[in-house]
Amino acid sequence: MLLHVGEAEPGGHLLLGVAPGRVNLLQQLPEGASDELVTAALLHDLGHLLHDLGEDIADRGVDSRHERVGANQLERWFGPEVVEPIRMHADSKRYLCWKEAGYFGDLSAASKQSLALQGGPML
Template structure:
């Protein structure tokens, strides 16, 4: 996939519902905006922007949910983006579902903060981690970035919140392209 195709997905499918009270593009922009406001690196802002691009690549995420199967959108996105960006972008994306499963075990009150859709998908994604899984997850070099991304993911679901436009974050993403794609 090239960068034009990637951003074309937002034009083609960004207005689709995220399954919450925001659209896919609103959710992506809000997550990237939260990351930037926290002073995250360009790579992590890019990861926040693109973390759910797997939903746009998936033929039909809603049908997958209705059949009660996990769409594995985090793996789909990480694989699709691997030719464009390095692991500092792709790994937090690949791990953002695991970060939810981790926080459900290790952070009191986190589960109660999840949206109804996130609770529903948690079940399909394997439920909360057990202690051994959580210990292993903490040793992953991208653990902290994945958890930060997950918090923006939960925060980026506010109807009508103002954000910078997609072009602002596209410029940040283009500066993070892996050298072979420049």
């Protein structure tokens, strides 16, 4: 299952999503989702709170690599079942933009901006 951040409001990534849906995470998780997947989904954007680069980092053309920042911190307490989906969620968005027609068009402006900084859709 690919983990991707959904959009809540302009400039923000407040709702969590699991591909292919981009709505409230807890409604999108499959019945019987593992505790590890739920944990990863809830913590996947922790890196935004941990980096010291400021809130307007994307506007300055810088990728915070928040997925790695968060995963690196969380691996102290969680195993790979939690940490790896967090580490890979930006790449998941890149993959889905390449693979699924219409996925890119559904992204918010903020998510499109971060996608460009993260390398754009995979080819």
